[in-house]
Amino acid sequence: xxxxxxxxxxxxxxxxxxxxxxxxxxxxxxxxxxxxxxxxxxxxxxxxxxxxxxxxxxxxxxxxxxxxxxxxxxxxxxxxxxxxxxxxxxxxxxxxxxxxxxxxxxxxxxxxxxxxxxxxxxxxxxxxxxxxxxxxxxxxxxxxxxxxxxxxxxxxxxxxxxxxxxxxxxxxxxxxxxxxxxxxxxxxxxxxxxxxxxxxxxxxxxxxxxxxxxxxxxxxxxxxxxxxxxxxxxxxxxxxxxxxxxxxxxxxxxxxxxxxxxxxxxxxxxxxxxxxxxxxxxxxxxxxxxxxxxxxxxxxxxxxxxxxxxxxxxxxxxxxxxxxxxxxxxxxxxxxxxxxxxxxxxxxxxxxxxxxxxxxxxxxxxxxxxxxxxxxxxxxxxxxxxxxxxxxxxxxxxxxxxxxxxxxxxxxxxxxxxxxxxxxxxxxxxxxxxxxxxxxxxxxxxxxxxxxxxxxxxxxxxxxxxxxxxxxxxxxxxxxxxxxxxxxxxxxxxxxxxxxxxxxxxxxxxxxxxxxxxxxxxxxxxxxxxxxxxxxxxxxxxxx
Amino acid sequence: xxxxxxxxxxxxxxxxxxxxxxxxxxxxxxxxxxxxxxxxxxxxxxxxxxxxxxxxxxxxxxxxxxxxxxxxxxxxxxxxxxxxxxxxxxxxxxxxxxxxxxxxxxxxxxxxxxxxxxxxxxxxxxxxxxxx
Numbered sequence: 057x058x059x060x061x062x063x064x065x066x067x068x069x070x071x072x073x074x075x076x077x078x079x080x081x082x083x084x085x086x087x088x089x090x091x092x093x094x095x096x097x098x099x100x101x102x103x104x105x106x107x108x109x110x111x112x113x114x115x116x117x118x119x120x121x122x123x124x125x126x127x128x129x130x131x132x133x134x135x136x137x138x139x140x141x142x143x144x145x146x147x148x149x150x151x152x153x154x155x156x157x158x159x160x161x162x163x164x165x166x167x168x169x170x171x172x173x174x175x176x177x178x179x180x181x182x183x184x185x186x187x188x189x190x191x192x193x194x195x196x197x198x199x200x201x202x203x204x205x206x207x208x209x210x211x212x213x214x215x216x217x218x219x220x221x222x223x224x225x226x227x228x229x230x231x232x233x234x235x236x237x238x239x240x241x242x243x244x245x246x247x248x249x250x251x252x253x254x255x256x257x258x259x260x261x262x263x264x265x266x267x268x269x270x271x272x273x274x275x276x277x278x279x280x281x282x283x284x285x286x287x288x289x290x291x292x293x294x295x296x297x298x299x300x301x302x303x304x305x306x307x308x309x310x311x312x313x314x315x316x317x318x319x320x321x322x323x324x325x326x327x328x329x330x331x332x333x334x335x336x337x338x339x340x341x342x343x344x345x346x347x348x349x350x351x352x353x354x355x356x357x358x359x360x361x362x363x364x365x366x367x368x369x370x371x372x373x374x375x376x377x378x379x380x381x382x383x384x385x386x387x388x389x390x391x392x393x394x395x396x397x398x399x400x401x402x403x404x405x406x407x408x409x410x411x412x413x414x415x416x417x418x419x420x421x422x423x424x425x426x427x428x429x430x431x432x433x434x435x436x437x438x439x440x441x442x443x444x445x446x447x448x449x450x451x452x453x454x455x456x457x458x459x460x461x462x463x464x465x466x467x468x469x470x471x472x473x474x475x476x477x478x479x480x481x482x483x484x485x486x487x488x489x490x491x492x493x494x495x496x497x498x499x500x501x502x503x504x505x506x507x508x509x510x511x512x513x514x515x516x517x518x519x520x521x522x523x524x525x526x527x528x529x530x531x532x533x534x535x536x537x538x539x540x541x542x543x544x545x546x547x548x549x550x551x552x553x554x555x556x557x558x559x560x561x562x563x564x565x566x567x568x569x570x571x572x573x574x575x576x577x578x579x580x581x582x583x584x585x586x587x588x589x590x591x592x593x594x595x596x597x598x599x600x
Numbered sequence: 601x602x603x604x605x606x607x608x609x610x611x612x613x614x615x616x617x618x619x620x621x622x623x624x625x626x627x628x629x630x631x632x633x634x635x636x637x638x639x640x641x642x643x644x645x646x647x648x649x650x651x652x653x654x655x656x657x658x659x660x661x662x663x664x665x666x667x668x669x670x671x672x673x674x675x676x677x678x679x680x681x682x683x684x685x686x687x688x689x690x691x692x693x694x695x696x697x698x699x700x701x702x703x704x705x706x707x708x709x710x711x712x713x714x715x716x717x718x719x720x721x722x723x724x725x726x727x728x729x730x731x732x
Contacts, residue, residue: 385659388689389615392716396621399719405628412624419617 080289081281085274092273093266100262107258111251116204119218123244126158127222135227139168146170156215156247160222162240206248214248288316295323304331383434390423390430397423433563440491440570447575449598452483452524456515459496463504470509474500479518484598487575495571498564499528499591507532511588519597526593534585543581544569607730608649610634612642612669613657613687618716622655625719626726639665643672650679653729656709658688667707674708683710683729687717 126149133142146158150170160168166177181190189203204218221238232239291308298306304327310320397420400406406413460474467474496515503513507530516527535543544565568591572579577595609631613619616637623633634649636642638660646654654673658666666686674680686709690698700709711725 385689389659389715392689393615393618393621395716396618396719400621400624403719405624405719416621416624419620423617 079286081278081286084281084285085278088277089270089274093270096266096269100266104255104259104262108255111255112206115216115246115248115251116218119204119216119244119246120220122155122246123218123220123242126155126244127220127242130160134222137231142168143172153249154247155244156209156213157243157245159243159245160240161243167240209245214252215245216248217243217245219243284312284314285316288312288320292316292320292323295320295327299327299330304328304334386430387427390427394420394423430563433567436494437563437567437570440567440574446488447486448489449484450487450489452485452487452517452526452595453478455487455489455492455496456517456526458493459500460515462493462497463500466501466504467513470504470507470511472504472507472509472511472513474513474515477514477516479516483517483519483524485524485575485595486598487595488571491571491574495568496526496528498568502564503528503530503532503589522597523594524597526595527590528593529588529590531588534587534589535581535583536585537583540581540583544579606632607653608632608634608651609653609655609726610636610642610646610649610651611655612636612639612645612660612666613655614638614660615657621719622717622722625722629723629726631726631730639669639672642669646673646679647676651682653682653726654684655726656684656686658686658690663690670707670709685709685711685713685725685729687713687715689715 126146129149130142130145133139133145142160146160146168147170149155150158156170158168158170159166159174161179164179164181166174166179169175179186182192203220204216206214206216209215220242222240222242224232224234224236224239228239288310291310295306295308306327307324308320310317397416401413401416406416456476456478460476463474500513500515503511511530511532514527514529516529518525569579572593572595575595577593579591579593581589581591583589609626611619611622611626611633612635613622614637619635619637623635626633634645634651636645639662642654642656656666656669658664660666662668666688670684670686673682673684686700686707691714698707698712700707700712710729713721713725717725
């Protein structure tokens with residue numbers, strides 16, 4: 057944030073530079089161009105210097121040549137000391153643009169000059185231009201035949217001035233004597249305009265060349281970098297961005313067989329591998345999630361089952377302790393009766409009435425008989441509850457006939473009849489014969505025991521819908537409506553049953569129900585008081 | 601002994617053998633004994649006989665039938681205020697403990713005795729309330 061504010065304060069230019077600094081192409085262009093331009097500029101500078109030097113040489117030669125020609129041209133006039141002619145010749149020679157000025161100087165005095173105003177002027181030997189030969193306090197001495205100087209003349213034009221000595225010769229002796237080696241100097245000033253123009257053009261060309269080279273170079277380098285480096289790199293950046301964003305399907309479309317191409321290809325391979333790995337991780341995650349869900353569900357259902365089982369266990373525990381209470385009572389009550397009856401006899405209450413005494417003992421015997429039955433039933437009940445029965449194929453008719461045979465004697469004692477109705481030839485079932493006989497016997501026994509003399513009992517059987525239905529009916533006392541739902545409960549005894557002189561323990565119907573359930577069957581009851589009771593048992597029919 | 605013979609005792613119990621045994625014992629002690637084997641029968645006999653004492657069982661057709669019988673007896677004007685001796689096995693078959701002292705409202709009986717009762721104890725109990 058602070059960085060941003062700082063940058064904003066520095067303005068647009070700064071931002072552009074920062075952007076520029078981050079652009080590879082720009083940096084490359086900058087440095088390549090800078091180096092190239094520096095090299096070129098240096099080269100051109102040296103080249104121009106050389107050219108200048110070269111020109112200077114040429115100019116020197118030319119100036120010397122011109123001086124020599126002029127000297128030869130005016131030699132005759134000088135020998136003749138024809139000053140008017142000399143002046144005329146000098147004027148003629150300087151009539152062009154090249155040779156600007158000609159001066160003949162003797163002893164520091166301008167004797168002849170193309171510019172008439174200069175004639176007679178004295179040149180100060182201390183002037184810089186004279187320093188080469190006229191050293192202070194020394195004899196003048198030509199150090200160089202081609203003594204020249206370049207300077208700007210009064211008009212501001214660049215000129216070269218060539219001073220050449222005029223040596224004393226035999227022909228000159230007649231006027232100048234033999235003593236002086238040098239009679240004077242010829243000073244020729246030649247224009248450098250043409251050369252200057254040429255050099256100027258050359259410089260301009262060099263600058264243009266530089267600019268052109270710069271443009272061409274930057275453009276070429278820029279385009280090359282853009283095409284070969286920046287573009288592929290941008291693609292790579294896009295690719296990495298995509299992958300960072302999670303799009304592992306992205307492949308970088310780069311074909312060239314160079315380093316960047318290699319990078320792109322290995323990048324593509326990497327993203328493929330990443331994708332595969334991610335797929336694997338996702339699959340693993342899904343599997344894990346599934347497992348967790350499954351485990352949760354299983355544990356939830358297991359918990360539920362446990363809860364239900366626990367509930368059932370509690371219920372059955374409660375039931376068990378209730379049963380124990382009832383059983384205790386049902387054992388204790390008869391024992392109490394037995395004890396009382398025996399005490400009456402033993403304590404001699406009936407010693408005067410042997411008949412009554414015998415009757416009391418018979419009562420005791422009957423009650424003991426009942427108790428034996430009760431205990432037997434109790435044992436049966438708990439045994440059946442634990443057994444799962446050995447199921448063997450048999451015919452239901454056979455079982456029903458057995459029950460009828462077993463109960464017929466008891467029925468006769470109460471003048472009852474048992475009618476068996478066989479509607480079908482075969483009723484195949486899988487059954488534990490003994491158990492099923494006992495269950496049906498219990499039902500018939502109840503019908504005999506609790507119904508008045510002369511009642512009728514029917515046992516019907518027929519198959520329907522893959523089941524075999526058995527009905528055991530009587531036309532006896534019936535069961536009160538409010539008790540019907542409870543009759544199969546352990547230790548339940550109906551009011552009508554209790555009213556009878558017969559003793560029971562309330563185990564019979566529980567045993568019946570248990571046996572039916574062991575046979576994968578169902579039992580229900582229909583009863584109406586004073587009209588009779590019907591038990592309906594439905595058992596699965598076995599294959600023939 | 602002769603004047604005692606006027607006392608009428610009603611035994612209400614669904615155990616016919618026990619009733620018979622107790623009847624023999626009480627008759628031997630000169631009481632006049634009437635019997636009933638259910639609450640309904642017992643109330644009918646009670647109103648008909650108007651006994652001096654009732655011996656009452658608890659579990660009959662219904663497990664708590666004796667309680668209702670005792671209340672019905674007490675609700676009878678004048679004749680309902682006789683001694684009721686409850687002879688029961690209920691303390692053995694349930695986890696409840698009943699006492700005529702603490703459960704007076706729904707158990708308006710005079711004595712509560714556990715089954716079985718020895719003949720001599722029975723006679724002593726009855727004598728206690730009838731021989732004043």
